[in-house]
Amino acid sequence: MSGEQNQVEIKFRLTDGSDIGPKNYPVATSVATLKENLIAQWPREKESGPRTVKDIKLISAGRILENNRTVGDCKSPLCDIPGGVTTVHVVVQPPPTEKEKKLLNDPKQNNCGCVIL
Numbered sequence: 001m002s003g004e005q006n007q008v009e010i011k012f013r014l015t016d017g018s019d020i021g022p023k024n025y026p027v028a029t030s031v032a033t034l035k036e037n038l039i040a041q042w043p044r045e046k047e048s049g050p051r052t053v054k055d056i057k058l059i060s061a062g063r064i065l066e067n068n069r070t071v072g073d074c075k076s077p078l079c080d081i082p083g084g085v086t087t088v089h090v091v092v093q094p095p096p097t098e099k100e101k102k103l104l105n106d107p108k109q110n111n112c113g114c115v116i117l
Contacts, residue, residue: 008071009085012038012058014046015092022085027072031058031065038090050092057091 006028011021020041025034035053042049050056058065065074065088075086 008075010034010071010088011085013087013089015090016046018043019087020090025071027070027075029071030067031069031071031074032067034058034065034071034088035067048092048094055093057093059089059091060086 006026007024008027009022009024011019011023013019020038020043032053035050035056035058038056038058039050039053053067060074063074
């Protein structure tokens with residue numbers, strides 16, 4: 001196998017349409033490591049950047065990529081196009097507001113709205 005086959009070129013598409021990358025990653029790179037690299041490369045001028053790996057969801061070919069998977073596990077057939085760049089969409093979950101934190105921590109809250117008769 002050549003070195004190019006052991007690499008995937010990925011660019012990260014942010015919700016505002018801008019991109020980070022492209023950059024080559026070994027197929028053995030975990031999705032969690034991709035997220036850590038993305039946090040390190042996040043443009044400082046952008047508001048609401050992710051703080052932790054848990055704040056980010058990566059989506060490729062319509063699938064949410066799980067942290068314990070590798071880039072190679074997540075490759076879609078579209079990645080096999082010679083010279084092709086894989087676009088991974090980035091969704092940043094905003095930190096919970098103070099009100100949301102209170103609701104999550106209050107065991108008396110009935111968050112589902114169900115009524116049992």
